[in-house]
Amino acid sequence: MIGFKTLAVPGPTNMPFEVRRAMEVPLEDHRAPDFPEFTLPLLADLKTIFRTTSGRVFVFPGSGTGGWEAAISNTLSTSDRVLTSSFGQFSSLWVAMCREFGLDVVNCDVTWGEGVPLDQYHAALEADTAHQIKAVLVCHNETATGVTSDVGAVRRILDDLGHPALLFVDGVSSVGSLDFRMDEWGVDVAVSGSQKGFMMPTGLAIVGVSQKALDACAGSNLPSSYFNFHDMLKMNEQGYFPYTPAATLLRGLRASIDMLTDEGLSNVVARHHRLANGVRAAIDAWGLRNCAVAPKWHSDTVTAILVPDGHNANDVIQAAYHNYGVSLGGGLGKVAGKVFRIGHLGWLNETMVLQALGGTEMALRDAGISFRAGSGVGAAVEYYTDSRKPLTLAAE
Ligand SMILES: Cc1ncc(COP(=O)(O)O)c(C=O)c1O
Incomplete structure (x- = not known):
């Protein structure tokens, strides 16, 4: 495969260069x-x-x-x-x-x-x-x-x-x-x-x-x-x-x-919340459901997404991996085949999440799940840009 694989499982997560270098x-x-x-x-x-x-x-x-x-x-x-x-x-x-x-x-x-x-x-x-x-x-x-x-x-x-x-x-x-x-x-x-x-x-x-x-x-x-x-x-x-x-x-x-x-730990927590909100906006736009049944349970580090009845979540995971080099998390135990998971924790920013969401959209299409292409990515883009703090430019 040419280019980077996208690691969108909830662990192992992306390893920063600083960590890699420290171990060399x-x-x-x-x-x-x-x-x-x-x-x-x-x-x-x-x-x-x-x-x-x-x-x-x-x-x-x-x-x-x-x-x-x-x-x-x-x-x-x-x-x-x-x-x-x-x-x-x-x-x-x-x-x-x-x-x-x-x-x-x-x-x-x-x-x-x-x-x-x-x-x-x-x-x-x-x-x-x-x-x-x-x-x-x-x-x-x-x-x-x-x-x-x-x-x-x-x-x-x-x-x-x-x-x-x-x-x-x-x-x-x-x-x-x-x-x-x-x-x-x-x-x-x-x-x-x-x-x-x-x-x-x-x-x-x-x-x-x-x-x-x-x-x-x-x-x-x-x-x-x-x-x-x-x-x-x-x-x-x-x-x-x-x-x-x-x-x-x-x-x-x-x-x-x-x-x-x-x-700063509070900034780390806030970043995870923001990244997770973008993923949740995408799910809503796709018309899919979060496995966590109410907002009070929503995790800011991983989201499990239910596929519509009649579909197998493993088809999405297989398509994402084989066709686009995107690793999504599988459904485990009772939810095997019913959910796929997007991990959004660790060394991660908005663009990396959008990459995972884009890969997911392509895989959803390949798996025959209907939704409007670009809707989830678009919703996340809107959320990330709308919720961004205004850029303060350094004085000239
Ligand atoms: C919440 C939780 N607990 C325990 C474990 C087990 O940890 P490990 O696989 O590192 O042994 C995992 C692994 O993903 C986990 O997500």
Whole structure:
């Protein structure tokens, strides 16, 4: 294929040149006397991305799934009760992992397209006067359906009821791109990975851990070895790791943190909101439906788009990839064949989104889905230009 492929999946995302260049270094000695000069500030600065001052952020070789396991295996014990909800592939997989660990799972089975059911969480926690629920799980941004849930509201429920359960949050497709506030929301374990908001290759499980979660480790009887928080904590205090860290990726992470903090986290969040609005304008113009059933669930990092009845979303994905070199996300689990997904997170600007939307339009036509060509791209163009701040020209 001539020209760039368009990576419009919700992770891995586009990798900035700054990150790529930062990783173009000789392999290094991770036990070198001066290695901590690099790692100690890195681990400290990573906390700003999670918006935590009181917690720690650990970086494990792995991916988001490893982060899920770390949350469970460090803090909980066999048969501990956990309150969970499943409303998409990723929230469901985390619930399945809880079952694999032998936890007593109280799961709210929610319609795909909605998010964490606050009323049901409230009722379950209110009824739990003996405080048998040890952890509450929240998938902040369900990447399979493009649904964002209200983590702060779950914290308020716990606080209002005086319930001591740990709060675990899957922030794999939210940290570094959506508004994420570990301390303010009292998140005890926040799970993320390197290949989405951090704009890096896959390979790191990045996990924020509160002091309360660190204290809970003492009471846990589940085996935890590779992902052990306290082993990591002990070595991190000195700027080292309990085993060979993915040092090259850590160099990339340094560049990623710098880019996010240079832009400013609130600007990063605002940019994602703006880019997502353009995608949503396009869907409306095409006459298609967002899988997220109401605006309060709309994700600013990924949108899952339902194809009309009688069509298979895989035809759109195949046409986009083979005919135009555009990677769109597929439908996962229950929504396979029903949705295709546009990822709009990471190192991205308006023009890159328009490229994905243009490719999608061509693929929709190839798949025989009727709409007016150019309508979605046009709607996004109008939104991006109309909502743009007036350009201030520097004085001559
Ligand atoms: C919300 C969410 N959680 C967890 C995961 C699993 O992460 P990984 O594939 O990095 O193991 C993903 C992956 O896309 C995800 O989107």
